[in-house]
Amino acid sequence: MKVALLGFGTVGQGVYDILINEYKHIEIKYVLVKHREKHLDISNLLADSFEQIVNDPEIKLVIETIGGIDPAYHYVKAALNHQKHVVTANKALISEYFDELRGLAKEKGVKLRYEASVGAGIQIIEPLFQIARFNHIYKIEGIINGSTNYILSKIFLEDMSLDEALKDAKSLGYIEEDPKDDLEGFDLARKIHILSMIAYQKPIDPKIIKRIPLTTITEEDIRKAKANHQMIKYVARSKNIDDQLEIVVEPAFVDLSHLYRKINYEENIITLYGKYHLKQSFIGQGAGRYPTASAIINDILNIIKQS
């Protein structure tokens, strides 16, 4: 099987490494990058343009690790239209175009998979589809952003100030290019949006999501929390009871006894409540090159197995 990799950042390089080390029979024929001069070590793989990839009938599967809407949306749509399977880690794309892209993949008879779009290294999308079939899921809760959980862990476990923690996270590349995505909760909103649409099996207008930025917390809030043996966690919650839908992203004070106290730094957790299974939680790395790439590789292998 010959595949093309769009983007060669943290995650794209992780996918490349795992395929090279573990799956020699899956050949990366092209890598598409913005700045060719930065990637001379893989110059034999660099595509001239996206058109070269999409028009090559040998390419059966496209892996999108660029992120953001533009040009990823155009690329993913074109790949599906050319009947190529697509694996993506792009939560912005999946959140915004969930129905359209899934519909297009179905129409073209190819697979669209996005396990890495929520919870990075946590296997959640496929299990959620399965659990949702008959469990009447009515609640989803979680810590689903590695960057903000890292910052809050630095503040509450290592006594850093908010400013110091932010600087530390930036220096390690844990905060994405646009810090608003993490700090104002857009990233969490997209992820809980995707989880909710799968769990409740219906389209959801993202405008109904109530989003309180993490930046609303003050040094005074932090002092108070510490004095009360609490931690602040940045959480996403979604409820669908009697068809009343409520989705919130907000900073929350968490007592000593709560499971969330054990979910720190880049770790994420997602808990699903349903009629028969009662409650299941999934914990794993919410960020990082190899955990995210691992989820993408699982998607690729599942597509190959099914096709």
Add this chain to the structure above:
Amino acid sequence: MKVALLGFGTVGQGVYDILINEYKHIEIKYVLVKHREKHLDISNLLADSFEQIVNDPEIKLVIETIGGIDPAYHYVKAALNHQKHVVTANKALISEYFDELRGLAKEKGVKLRYEASVGAGIQIIEPLFQIARFNHIYKIEGIINGSTNYILSKIFLEDMSLDEALKDAKSLGYIEEDPKDDLEGFDLARKIHILSMIAYQKPIDPKIIKRIPLTTITEEDIRKAKANHQMIKYVARSKNIDDQLEIVVEPAFVDLSHLYRKINYEENIITLYGKYHLKQSFIGQGAGRYPTASAIINDILNIIKQS
């Protein structure tokens, strides 16, 4: 699709309920029970004998919820030999005949699924197969027995004595017929055996499992643990490093800071360590009618989807 249900105890009735409520197109044609006189409410479904089921070409799938080796082993083998798919929650059977039964299913071109055999309501078997493909899993740890975790939670969270907690668990039916299975760790040994064979992708002689009964703990151990702000948890651990295999079931002292402190009563946890995904934990109900039945239903639906 017409199916047969072997056994109508806690789990079997849960499977029956979910199928009746959620999947009217999956028809339970037969239920096989030991004592027909106890099940007059479903007398129209009661099979005369196992032979009636296995010789009925309309039956495409057999659900085994009897437990134990005899007669479950004979039934499952006969069903596979008659090219019927099998779904089972039977850890004793899967632990002991893992290779034989999987081989037989493959040979006959039918599916054998056993998601409920480990962790009851936790989806772990299928994700583990997927993660194990390339993640080089080297360690598995967990609390994988709901009954003993319930007893220990009663002792440490509600200050019951060991004797009181045992009586309480028995009165609720949380301890299986043969209490040795839970209290002496046979149940945990079977489950960690199954997980290890899947994770390390090789046959494992169950004799290498070091099994310390929970009954080795004393009231003095409990007093000491409480004095040190510790809890005792009954845990299973498995390591496969440089092809050195080590599998242990043992009571363990757990400090305040440990994630296991939040896993109480019937809840179970399984943590997988691997090369790329790094670490993933799965938490859910380790016992109970509907969580266990929910895993069985997922297996049934996956078989129907694939066939």
